[in-house]
Amino acid sequence: MIIDIKPLELSKRGACPETYSFGADFSDHMFSQNFEQGSGWEKAEITPYHALTLDPSAAVFHYGQEIFEGLKAYRSFDGTINLFRPSENFKRFNRSAKRMAMPEIDGKFHLKALKALISLDHNWIPEQVGSSLYIRPTMIATGKKLGLGASDSYIHFIITGPAGSYFKGGFEPVSVYIADKYRRAVVGGVGEAKTGGNYAASLYVSEEVEKLGYSQVLWLDAVHGKYIEEVGAMNICFVYENKHIVTPALSGSILPGITRDSILKLAPALGFEVSEERLDIEQILADIKSGKITEAFGCGTAAVISPVGKLCWKGTDYIINNNKSGEISKQLYDELTGIQYGTRKDRFGWIEKV
Ligand code: PLP
Numbered sequence: 001m002i003i004d005i006k007p008l009e010l011s012k013r014g015a016c017p018e019t020y021s022f023g024a025d026f027s028d029h030m031f032s033q034n035f036e037q038g039s040g041w042e043k044a045e046i047t048p049y050h051a052l053t054l055d056p057s058a059a060v061f062h063y064g065q066e067i068f069e070g071l072k073a074y075r076s077f078d079g080t081i082n083l084f085r086p087s088e089n090f091k092r093f094n095r096s097a098k099r100m101a102m103p104e105i106d107g108k109f110h111l112k113a114l115k116a117l118i119s120l121d122h123n124w125i126p127e128q129v130g131s132s133l134y135i136r137p138t139m140i141a142t143g144k145k146l147g148l149g150a151s152d153s154y155i156h157f158i159i160t161g162p163a164g165s166y167f168k169g170g171f172e173p174v175s176v177y178i179a180d181k182y183r184r185a186v187v188g189g190v191g192e193a194k195t196g197g198n199y200a201a202s203l204y205v206s207e208e209v210e211k212l213g214y215s216q217v218l219w220l221d222a223v224h225g226k227y228i229e230e231v232g233a234m235n236i237c238f239v240y241e242n243k244h245i246v247t248p249a250l251s252g253s254i255l256p257g258i259t260r261d262s263i264l265k266l267a268p269a270l271g272f273e274v275s276e277e278r279l280d281i282e283q284i285l286a287d288i289k290s291g292k293i294t295e296a297f298g299c300g301t302a303a304v305i306s307p308v309g310k311l312c313w314k315g316t317d318y319i320i321n322n323n324k325s326g327e328i329s330k331q332l333y334d335e336l337t338g339i340q341y342g343t344r345k346d347r348f349g350w351i352e353k354v
């Protein structure tokens with residue numbers, strides 16, 4: 001399919017701030033295409049960033065038929081632009097689409113559309129290491145109907161924006177509250193799909209734990225309330241005795257993170273053991289208390305690698321590594337971001353040049 005590129009003016013990024021926050025600034029242009037049952041995807045175009053006009057009866061407003069992705073473009077040390085494993089995001093986008101009864105998008109076309117958009121807005125990619133262009137591919141159901149059923153029309157769009165650290169403190173440890181009363185997702189549900197409802201359902205709990213002074217929620221499995229799943233915007237890893245990295249096995253209700261997968265592949269190459277296991281919260285807390293767990297960190301595209309300094313369970317804080325960021329988290333952070341910014345060898349062929 002041809003992409004109609006109709007920017008009315010060139011990228012007008014002005015003076016850039018010293019640092020960016022996350023998700024607050026947006027580039028000048030966006031990609032979009034429409035789907036109609038019977039005719040498929042059409043009207044692929046890149047236009048100035050604009051508001052969408054939707055009928056109030058559009059299915060997305062009522063039944064939450066929506067999916068999204070999150071990936072980044074990095075300005076490499078030599079000025080070229082790097083995408084990190086974009087095809088994995090597009091595969092996950094299609095898995096989410098299938099689960100949410102939405103149409104899939106050809107991965108090659110998705111990449112072509114993204115590259116065309118970034119080529120146009122490349123001035124928006126920040127130079128500062130630690131900053132990048134955050135990319136948000138999204139699909140929403142636009143069909144006008146209140147009867148419950150999959151929509152027959154959709155918009156797929158991609159917006160981007162310069163972004164800094166997801167957490168205000170940068171690489172400082174985050175404090176995490178383990179939800180004991182609320183659950184994020186259930187096996188057989190939509191936890192492994194990247195759909196807005198999973199996030200909407202978490203907001204009340206996030207607000208409650210923020211009031212208690214914690215920045216993230218750690219979710220347990222919904223059946224037993226016992227096994228660790230993931231954190232609000234990240235997967236989680238525990239480091240045993242400075243050498244063994246353990247993360248919850250994908251259960252069907254955990255988002256299969258691309259950063260998580262990258263760590264599982266990178267860490268052995270750096271000399272660490274890795275395993276994916278069913279992690280009982282009581283055992284993890286006992287292992288923190290006894291000092292067997294020497295570090296913990298969350299991992300995700302927005303959050304990169306974020307040390308976890310404190311876990312709160314039923315009112316008691318369990319402190320990890322004296323609430324300091326650890327050496328292994330830093331080593332993995334340096335290796336991962338080194339690949340992303342092009343300063344370290346891309347040993348797995350993860351970088352896609354724009
Ligand atoms: N888990 C949740 C709920 C997320 O929102 C994210 C972020 O995308 C992740 C895990 C990490 O996934 P990824 O590494 O693909 O960004």
Ligand code: COI
Pocket residue numbers: 069070071232233300301302303
């Ligand atoms: C990402 O890391 O890209 C995400 O989608 C998480 C989001 C909650 C910011």
